[in-house]
Amino acid sequence: MKLNTSLANDFTSSGFGEARKFGFEMNAMAFHAVINGMYSDKILAPVREISTNAFDAHLMVDKNDVPFELMAPSTFNPYFMVRDYGPGMSQEEVETRATTAFASSKRDTNNQVGMIGIGMMSPFAYTKQYTITCYDGEFQRDYVCYLDAGEEPNVSAMEPVPSTEPRGLKVMFPVKQEDIYRFQAAISKVMIGFDPMPKILNEAWQPGRPVDLMTGSNFRIVKSDMIKRPYVRQGCVLYPLDAEQIGGEYHDNQLPIILDVPIGTASVSTSREQLGYDETTKANLAKIWKATMEDIQASIQRTLDEPTNFYDACIRYRDLTHTLPSRLWSKGLKWRGKTGLRSSFPFSGSRGATIKMSRPHGVDWITVRQPTSTDLRYGRKAPSWTPEELRDATIVVQSEDLKFAKDRLRRFRSENPGADVIWVKTDYLDSLAKEYGVEDFVDLEDYEPLKLPRTPRQTRSLKKTDIRRFDQWRSIIPGEVDEVIYVQSEGSKYKVFGEVFDYETIQRRFIEPARKVGPLFFDRLIVVLLKTQKAFAKDENWKSLEDVLQEIAGTFNPKDFQRKEEARRLFQDLLVMRLHQRKEQLPKRLQAFFDAIDEIEPVTNGEYDLSQFWQRITGKQLPDLRTYWRDRWAKLIARYPLFDAVHRNDEWLDEYLKLIAR
Known part of the structure; x- marks a missing residue:
């Protein structure tokens, strides 16, 4: 890469004596000042520099699409190695460039990434010895680079040996066992910038x-544990970008974006760990950064404008906001410049309207009313609709003073059977349309009332007092309902399972939990039977509250529930989880065990609620089956005692599984 020399000044030396250039004595102190002082990350530096040299080597021989080879250190092979298939190096080049600081042949071109001239020495930041192997198609020449007793760098050449290996270069050095995972993490981070990706020679990693x-054409927004801020990719190297340094309105240092720029666009520090923010670099990056941010915003807007209706655009908006970082979303995004997009539509914004919903599957009307007082908590608990619900529903509107509204709605429903209806009563149509983005309403005033035909009602003579509903102070006439659940009264209270409770306790303890878990309560009327009305309980369609509660509890299988729970708890064990991920590599006994567990359906929230309901109604405790699966697991795993020692290390575990398979 070309050096930026724009800050150099011309100086006329006329009138002065003989000029003498500054010198640089290469000794141990100077060498370590350069290598150790330059690289802050002693592991990342050699990984980046040696890989970059291999990348440049392939560019030199027009092998842009051919990946070089890289071997990451592992427990059983603790070496870092990079092998390229570039032009290689002659004996003279090794002695003059590879072992001479600041000797680079890449400063006059922007076709290659390197320029400083110390990349081949970067392994000294981590180790005291590494090898360079040169291939020319006929011979192999090995060089050992090392620090002598005085800590000065040296290189020793070995005798060439015949070799038919293709032309190129290999650099290799040992890695400490405790640094293996740090090297693997450094390789993962450095390799993000490489295209094509090097060929990784490791089998298990x-x-x-x-x-x-x-x-986009020059950017990638990514999700990665290693990319949490903007980066500039110049060639194959990623440089962290400080967006505040380049100014403008888009200075966001937490956007995980990789920005591709041509080699030479930005100057870099000598360590290649940071950008050099000179005026030329800042101007270049500011222009590219601004154009990229505008391109991203335009691309997002095009994506949101693609749907043909507002609610589909809201669905697209919701999906994108769940995928892309929130920092990309400007406030007030609209669909085709008309209506503001949103991912949900809370009822709290409908300006006092009364709203009812009707579902095609026959559920009763659900009435939602705005609070009459200023309840600050209402905004958090108010119901809301998804874009899918509003898109598929028909909005039926009536004014506050419209007469025969129910009969008019009956007319609409008769002409549109099965329609999913949201019935709105309001005088603020404009506000409602703006709030929910609705362009088409059905006005009930346009429909004539549809009266139900009158049928003569059969009179019934009652010999006893009318029976009262449990949840209302209102009577029913016996015989006019099909299925009834009754509660026996006990003075001003009620008797259930031989105990006396007040109204609130029965609702909280029995009826509300039963409605939550048991369909037997749907569409059933609950009444109160006085002691003088017990004769009505003989009707086959009348059931006591106790019988219905026990019937619901009878649908629960406690043993099956406990086995499911035990299977779920077993998977909280790290060894179980890691072996399950490698099920295909396991012995047949363990595979059969995991197959049996995989067939078990997970416990649902409804089953948890039903288990609590069962315990409350029956007064029993869940059976103690907590070791059903764990005992079977312990017997199986006892055959393989080393699992406990190796399961936390991926390589050890994989090797052990291979040994077992043999």
Whole structure:
């Protein structure tokens, strides 16, 4: 990469004596000042520099699409190695460039990434010895680079040996066992910038790759544990970008974006760990950064404008906001410049309207009313609709003073059977249309009332007092309802399971939990039977509250529930979880065990509620089956005692599984 020399000044030396250039004595102190002082990350530096040299080597011989080879250190092979298939190096080049600080042949071109001239020495930031192997198609020449007793760098050449290996270069050095995972993490981070990705020679490990959330001609927005801020990719190297340094309105240092720029666009620090923010670099990056941010915003807007209706655009908006970082979303995004987009539509914004909903499957009307007082908590608990609900529903509107509204709605429903209706009573149509983005309403005033035909009612003579509903001070006439649940009265209270409770206790303890878990309560009327009305309980369609509660509790299988729970708890064990991920590699006994567990359906929230309901109604405790699966697991795993020692290490675990398979 070309050096930026724009700050150099011309100086006329006329009138002065003989000029003498400054010198640089290369000794141990100078060498370590350069290497150790330059690289803050002693592991990341050699990974980046040696890989970048291999990348440049392939560019030099027009092998842009050919990946070089890289081997990451592992427990059983603790070496870092990079092998390229570039032009290689002659004996003279090794002695003059590879072992001479600041000797670079890449400063006059922007076709390659390197320029400083110390990349081949970067392994000294981590180790005291590494090897360079040169191939020319006929011979192999090995060089050992090391620090002598005085800590000065040296290189020793070995005798060439015949080799038919393709032309190129290999750099290799040992890695400490405690640094293996740090090297693998460094490789994963450095390799993000490489295209094509190097060929990784390890069988049991591959570098992690970021997930692309959004891509453009010169950028990638990614999801990755290693990319949490903006980066500039110049060639194959990623440089962290400080957006505040380049100014403008888009200075966001927490956006996980990789910005591709041509080599030479930005100057870099000598360590290649940071950008150099000179005026030329800032001007170049500011222009590219602004254009990229505008391109992203325009792309998002195009994506939101693609749907043909507002609610589909809201669905697209919701999906994108769940995928892309929130920092990309400007306030007030609209669909085709008309209506503001949103992912949900709370009822609290409908300006006092009364709203009812009707579902096609026959559920009764659900009435939702605005609070009459200023209840600040209402905004948090008010119901809301999804875009799908509003898109598929028909909005039926009536004014506050419209007469025969129910009969008019009956007319509409008779002409539109099965319609999913949201029935709104309001005088603020404009406000409602703006709030919910609705363009088409059905006005009930346009429909004539549809009266139900009058049928003569059969009179019934009653010999006893009318029976009262349990939840209302209102009577019913016996015989006019099909199925009834009755509660025996006991003075001003009620008797259930031989105990006397007040109204609130029965609702909280029995009826509300039963409605939550048991369909037997749907569409059933609950009444109160006085002691003088017990004869009505003989009707086959009348059931006592106790019988219905016990019937619901009888649908629960406690043993099956406990086995499911035990299977779920077993998977909280790290060893179980890691072996399940490798099920195909396990012995047949363990595979059969996991197959049996996989067939078990998970416990649902409804089953948890039903288990609590069962315990409350029956007064019993759940059976103690907490070791059903764990005992079987313990017997199986006892055959393989080393699992406990190796399961926390991926490589050890994989090797052990291979040994078992043999």
